[in-house]
Amino acid sequence: MGLISQFDPWRSKLCTCPSKLTFNPYTGCDHSCVYCYASSYIPKFFFCRPKKDLIPKLEREAIKLKGELISIANSSDPYPNLEAKMGLTRKCLEILTRHNCKLQIITKSKIVLRDVDLLRKKPSMVSLTITTIDDELAKVIEPHAPSSSERLKTAEILVNADMPTSVRIDPIIPFVNDNQENLIKTLASIGIKHITVSTYKVKPDNWQRLSMALPKTAEKIKPLYFEKGERIGRYTYLPKNLRLKIMEKMRLMAKRYSIKFGTCREGLSHLHTASCDGSWLLYSR
Numbered sequence: 227m228g229l230i231s232q233f234d235p236w237r238s239k240l241c242t243c244p245s246k247l248t249f250n251p252y253t254g255c256d257h258s259c260v261y262c263y264a265s266s267y268i269p270k271f272f273f274c275r276p277k278k279d280l281i282p283k284l285e286r287e288a289i290k291l292k293g294e295l296i297s298i299a300n301s302s303d304p305y306p307n308l309e310a311k312m313g314l315t316r317k318c319l320e321i322l323t324r325h326n327c328k329l330q331i332i333t334k335s336k337i338v339l340r341d342v343d344l345l346r347k348k349p350s351m352v353s354l355t356i357t358t359i360d361d362e363l364a365k366v367i368e369p370h371a372p373s374s375s376e377r378l379k380t381a382e383i384l385v386n387a388d389m390p391t392s393v394r395i396d397p398i399i400p401f402v403n404d405n406q407e408n409l410i411k412t413l414a415s416i417g418i419k420h421i422t423v424s425t426y427k428v429k430p431d432n433w434q435r436l437s438m439a440l441p442k443t444a445e446k447i448k449p450l451y452f453e454k455g456e457r458i459g460r461y462t463y464l465p466k467n468l469r470l471k472i473m474e475k476m477r478l479m480a481k482r483y484s485i486k487f488g489t490c491r492e493g494l495s496h497l498h499t500a501s502c503d504g505s506w507l508l509y510s511r
């Protein structure tokens with residue numbers, strides 16, 4: 227199987243992303259987020275490892291590329307702790323920029339700052355995932371990821387370096403992080419121009435982790451998902467009217483602070499004020 231493929235997030239009917247390719251330099255991810263979706267598809271997911279023969283394989287595949295947009299990465303963070311030592315993602319970016327690709331980096335890590343020189347060579351953007359402004363809460367739901375403060379600092383440095391940067395507030399979990407006014411206000415103050423928001427979707431293994439990390443919340447939201455929720459593809463979603471309410475509130479806040487707004491795999495594209503994944507930022511520099 228090839229390293230680069232068409233972006234098709236688990237064949238979601240609700241994906242509204244523009245056409246793009248996707249590529250993961252690593253298999254698995256050491257951030258160990260309780261809500262992670264990829265862990266239900268990939269064995270030993272929280273044990274992060276580089277892909278076998280990554281660089282020679284990518285060199286071979288990249289010959290066929292014609293400057294497409296590549297999203298890196300959608301099933302793992304391209305900047306796990308290992309990357310600081312191994313530099314594999316950097317080598318991949320060197321190959322892809324040589325082939326004129328446009329790059330969209332999705333990460334929670336400040337290691338991305340190391341590669342701004344490469345990213346600035348082509349139309350590129352960084353999408354930082356920040357689910358809460360509260361470091362203590364982030365430690366519970368994303369135990370091994372960089373703290374929220376560190377991610378906010380990273381976002382600020384990227385914006386100041388004139389690097390197009392969006393923030394993914396993904397996922398929103400009811401009663402946990404559904405009040406995001408402070409985060410959105412802070413994002414506006416550092417110059418973020420786009421947010422992408424998505425609600426938590428239940429998979430059996432992420433539900434198990436969430437129930438262990440936040441048992442009281444799990445009891446509260448259980449009926450919302452398992453009695454009133456909707457089954458869409460292989461996920462259990464919140465009921466549509468509740469998702470709409472959450473998203474309308476987030477959209478209003480984004481508008482108040484002049485931030486563009488998109489949702490991810492929600493089927494609510496009528497709420498979008500720009501391309502859902504923030505890819506309009508690629509040409510904003």
Ligand code: SF4
Nearest residue numbers: 255257258259262302
């Ligand atoms: S950073 Fe993303 S891929 Fe990694 S564990 Fe968290 S949700 Fe999963």
